[in-house]
Amino acid sequence: MRLIQFTASNGWRGHEQKIIYLYEAFKKYGYVEDQWIMCPEDSEVYRVASSKNMQIIPYNYKKEYDLGLAKDIKRICEKHRVDVMLIHSSKAHTLAVMSKLFYRLETSLVLCRTLIKRVDTNVLRKWKYNYDGIEKIICVSQPVVESLKPAVKNHDKFCVVGSVTDIEKFPKQAPIGILHEEFNIPKDLKIIGNIAEFTGFKDHYTWVDTVEILVNRNNIKAKYILVGKGSLEEDIRNYVAQKGLSEHIIFAGFRKDIPNILPEFNLFMFTSNNEPTGGVLLESYACKVPIVAAKAGGIPEVIVDGETGLLAEVGNPTDFADKVEQLLADEALQKKLTGNGYQFLVENFTKEIIAKKFYEELKATMKS
Known part of the structure; x- marks a missing residue:
């Protein structure tokens, strides 16, 4: 598997730490052939990943509906022959969907969700959660799943993989x-x-x-x-x-x-x-x-x-x-x-256990 973890977040909380933990575990236990973290060049994720000599694809985040960046996502995925993109933030979710919708991105898209927050109060947000190009939604707990169910029609997309600690x-x-x-x-x-x-x-x-x-x-x-x-x-x-x-x-x-x-x-x-x-x-x-x-x-x-x-x-x-x-x-x-x-x-909840669960869920979305 060739994997990109994609975020548009600038901050540093538990979800951003998870990106780093997963990268480390995927590498240590040989779950991926190659991997990258795609993140804003001024983000904390970029700073931490750089300090650990991880493979990074930095970009200049300007706005959520950036067609130029959406086009770049397809180019990047084709260049690196990426099988799966694991999406870690709402704005990254929007950009990945735009890349698939407007530029025919072929990479499998999987959403990682860690917030207990309904998304059916906004028409565009609800639409992107139901977009067919999102093949799986990995939630950190069952209450996160329950908060999304009113918005997402196909509940088969949901799975639960818990938090991770090193x-x-x-x-x-x-x-x-x-x-x-x-x-x-x-x-x-x-x-x-x-x-x-x-x-x-x-x-x-x-x-x-x-x-x-x-x-x-x-x-x-x-x-x-x-x-x-x-x-x-x-x-x-x-x-x-x-x-x-x-x-x-x-x-x-x-x-x-x-x-x-x-x-x-x-x-x-x-x-x-x-x-x-x-x-x-x-x-x-x-x-x-x-x-x-x-x-x-x-x-x-x-x-x-x-x-x-x-x-x-x-x-x-x-x-x-x-x-x-x-x-x-x-x-x-x-x-x-x-x-x-x-x-x-x-x-x-160790890195090895959670990374293996993530790998199995991601692998299931790969195109044969």
Whole structure:
């Protein structure tokens, strides 16, 4: 198989990390004959792929409906004799469809979808999801499939392949006091943390409300750390200040050292209310950090309640606080959940396993 992974995204989130992970796994395990990443020349994907000496096809992204770029896509696929194009963003989806529709691109098109968001509210968007040239839609979880079903007529196009994590990237499984030292946190205080972009569905408001309850109960001596950046960060900072929690909650900003700081958490508290799966939960498994997460979206496909973590009611800070106290008070339960979680990760979400599943789905679309 000769493969192009195609994105028009400039940012860096879990989906962009997946592109890199898949490239590495396809190469390591010999699933493809040759492969490329096609991405904007000013994107984070380009920067990361370049640093890893991956084969890149950079382009100057101007607009979603760029006929010139759509024509270039056909030329590029013919030049490299590409069998399959794996599409990773909505704008890339549009451009690939235009290439097939207007320039008779013969390469098989497969869409990778990681958002829980309906697409039937826009006529053009709905049309491109039903376009015959899209041969398969690989979704990261069943809730993602369900969100697309109202728009897509042929449900046989759907399949589910879960999130992926590189275990080798997270070798550290015990705290050594990095965050305690950096933020001058007394050694006898636990650290309860979250790593997430400050955006609506991550529901930082419930996270802060939970901290308020825990602080008022005073059963746990802890500091609370939020890692990330985003458009709602200032709103959340103001909300924390209004509740008088500024001395309890630390805003750690965007970090590039997640494999080092994640094991410093005594507990990972994840309040996202519409999460496709939550790749950071898999990273917590890798670091053997106990988890309390919302029973929302695809999270129950990643967290087995009572076996690999604890699930709390969406948007219910009291339930979150109860689960946090329950878990931190029970070392045997922590050991059980982290041990099971690590094994669950190894058996279901490693680069080798997920890359093989992707390969099988992509191979099925190849023209004989």
